[in-house]
Amino acid sequence: MSKKIIYFDNASTTQVDERxxxxxxxxxxxxxxxxxxKHAIGRxxxxxxxxxxxxxxKAINANPQEIIFTSGGTEGNNLALKGLFLYNMEAKTGKNHIITTKIxxxxxxxxxxxxxxxxxxxxxxxVDKEGFINPKDIERAITEKTIVVSVIHGNNEIGTIxxxxxxxxxxxxxxxxxxxxACQSFTKTELDVKKQKIDLATLNAHKIHGPKGVGALYIKEGIKITPLAHGGGHEKKLRSGTENIPAIVGFAKAVEVSSPEEIKKMEKLRDKLIEGLLKIPDVTLNGPRKERLCNNVNVSFNNIEGEAIGSMLEEFGICTSTGSACKSNTLEASHVLKAIGLSALQANSSLRISISKYTTEKEVDYFLxxxxxxxxKLRAISPLAN
Ligand SMILES: Cc1ncc(COP(=O)(O)O)c(C=O)c1O
Incomplete structure (x- = not known):
């Protein structure tokens, strides 16, 4: 079993579905x-x-003309926020304020x-200690200059929805x-732009078994943004550049084949992981028990380095990531874990385990x-643990 790779880093990216x-x-x-x-192949x-x-x-209860294809989540977020700010600057609306969160x-x-x-x-x-934003804080922060409130749906590190x-x-x-x-939450929990009164939503494909380098930005009809890429006027002049048809088709297929049964299966395995991990002494869960992404587990081991755990797990054929994965080059403690009140030491002792629809119970047992x-082993040699 140890020769086989057990991939528990699905919040970073996922395997493309065969279909x-x-x-x-x-x-x-x-x-x-x-x-x-205009010819047949083009049509x-x-x-x-x-x-x-x-x-x-359809998957987010929007109209097709409200979907702009992008190269992924990074571009979608840039286009949404820069696009809105630049539009307000150009139109001299006097608005220049954006509200967002620390996570x-x-x-x-x-x-x-x-x-x-x-x-x-x-x-x-x-945010609070489980990573939730208080809507009253948003209301208090709004001024007559506020353009947009931008809040992550499912958190990529601690799973808070x-x-x-x-x-x-x-x-x-x-x-x-x-x-x-909504890059981490799309297809994993409800996203309904009408019901949830969303004006713009960023989506991508590679977190849901689709290809990398493709995503979409939902922009509600009538909202004006300034494009970042100027050119031939593709995508309603909001995102010029020849559309990446194979990737877009793959993205749509990934959405089409996602199912509620998979979510239930992941939730069960996620809970088994959490319960198993919490049986290890001095382990704490980061993020909430409820309202948590079905594929996310994040724990702190206190007094041992997450990086050390991760590299030792690799010897067992298991791929995970540390809370600071996105910043692993800088070794800076995760801004999300700091925002929920962890010390730098606690933050650096954390590990993110993110499963997928392909994860099996056998893999979870082996991991535990x-x-x-x-x-x-690590606690036995840690000068801080005794
Ligand atoms: C919450 C969130 N937003 C945005 C992104 C960026 O998406 P992409 O890799 O498609 O640019 C990611 C992926 O790491 C993510 O987890």
Whole structure:
């Protein structure tokens, strides 16, 4: 068993589903047309593009014309926030304020930091110890200059699922836009742009067994944004560039084949992992027990380094990631774990275990056995643990 790779890093990316791959293949070979071409091969590509748009729109209760294809979550978040800010700047509306949280993905946080250089005022809201945002804090932060509130739906590190409906209602009532980064939550929990009063939503494919490098931004009809890429005017002039048809078709297929049964299965395995991990002495769960992404587990081992645990687990053939995975080059403690009140030491002793629809109970059992051995070994040599 130890020779086989057990992949518990599905929040980073997932294996492409066979059915997705099969759906994509013809669009590299026989059906390679440019969706802007008027001839038959072009029309075939255009048809596939529009069919994919319909599938993705339906999955979030939007209209197809409200879906703009992008290169993924990073571009979607950049397009949403920069696009709105630049539109307001160009139109001289006097609005320059964005409200977000301290637990966003870097593609939101670094976009906001960059916008500050252009004169944006950004409010970075605190979250509670499980990672939930208080809608009342949002309401208090709104001013007459507020353009948009941007809140991550399912957190990529600690799995917290925010109550989008409550936040959406606050935004609608106060006449500000509401954007959510739904890259981790899409197809894993309800995302209904009408019910949850969402104005913009970022989606991507590679977290849901689709290809990398493709995603979508939902923009509610009538909302104006300035494009970042100028060119031939593709995607309603909001995202110029020849559409990546094979990837878009694959994205739509990944959405189409996702199912509620898979979510239930993942929830069961996630809970088994959490219960097993909490039996190890001095282990704490980061993020909530309820309202948690079905594939996410994040724990702190206290006094031993998450990085050390991760590399020892690799000797058992298990791939996980540390809370600071996105910043592993800098070895900086995770901003999300800090935001929920962990010390740098606790944050650096954390491990994220993220499963997928392919995870089996046997793998979970093997993981739990292996992690106990690893923790015991590391605690025996840790100067901090005794
Ligand atoms: C919550 C969240 N937002 C955005 C992204 C970025 O998506 P992409 O890798 O498609 O650019 C990710 C992926 O790491 C993510 O987890």
């Amino acid at each position: 997705v791959l099969k759906e994509m293949a013809p669009y590299f070979k026989e059906k390679y047309g440019n969706a802007s071409s 075939e590509a255009k048809e596939a593009l529009e069919k994919s748009r319909e599938i993705i729109a 966003e993905h870097d593609s939101v946080l670094n976009t906001c930091r960059w916008l500050e250089k252009l004169g944006a005022k950004i409010t970075y809201l605190d 925010q109550n989008l409906k409550e936040i959406g209602e606050v935004c609608r009532r106060n006449k500000v836009l509401f954007h959510t980064d 056995k292996s992690i106990s051995k690893v923790v015991e």
